[in-house]
Amino acid sequence: MKLSPKIESFVMHCGEMGSRWGFNRTIGQIMGLLVMSEQALSANEIGETLSISRGNVSMGIKELQSWRLVNVQHIAGDRKDYYMPSGSIWALANRIFEERSKREVDPTLSLLRDSLLDEPANQQEAYALKQMDEIHDLLETITKWARELQSVSPEKLTTLMKLGSGVVKMLDFKDKIVKSK
Helix, strand or coil: CCCCHHHHHHHHHHHHHHHHHHHHHHHHHHHHHHHHCCCCHHHHHHHHHCCCHHHHHHHHEEEEEHHCCCCECCCCCCCCCEEECCCCCCHHHHHHHHHHHEEEEEEHHHHHHHHHCCCCCHHHHHHHHHHHHHHHHHHHHHHHHHHHHHHHCHHHHHHHHHHHHHHHHHHHHHHHHHHHH
16 A cells, blocks of 8 residues: 555654554554554555564554554455554544553552552651652542543533633633732
């Protein structure tokens, strides 16, 4: 499959962004290609388009399936597996958030909870535990808020995000009024 320069640029960018999303470059490229393709693609099509080995495609697909980002589709009379994104852009973003939370935030919260159960042995630990408590509370708040947002429809979430900057400006204005008194 030949990609237009614009689509190729996007797919390559997804590869570069992959490490920031918790993937490697190849997995980012595979995901970018699948998102940009109207039809499901076979492993051979993915490999040929991205100039990567069948083994890399296979490992990349397995990783994307473990993140629940790719579905397998079968075509009657064809023995090949075809791959496609497992939902809308919003659904994919939610799954990435959920998986990153499981892999990164949840272990940190567990460590913090365990640490906060202990009494500090000295002043240095007392200060550190106070800092850990603040980090714990921040992560808990962000996690709870993000999970609540996941149940909101994409349309309502878009509206909420557009309102967000207005709400921040109102809070800043309120703070200025309170400070001036």
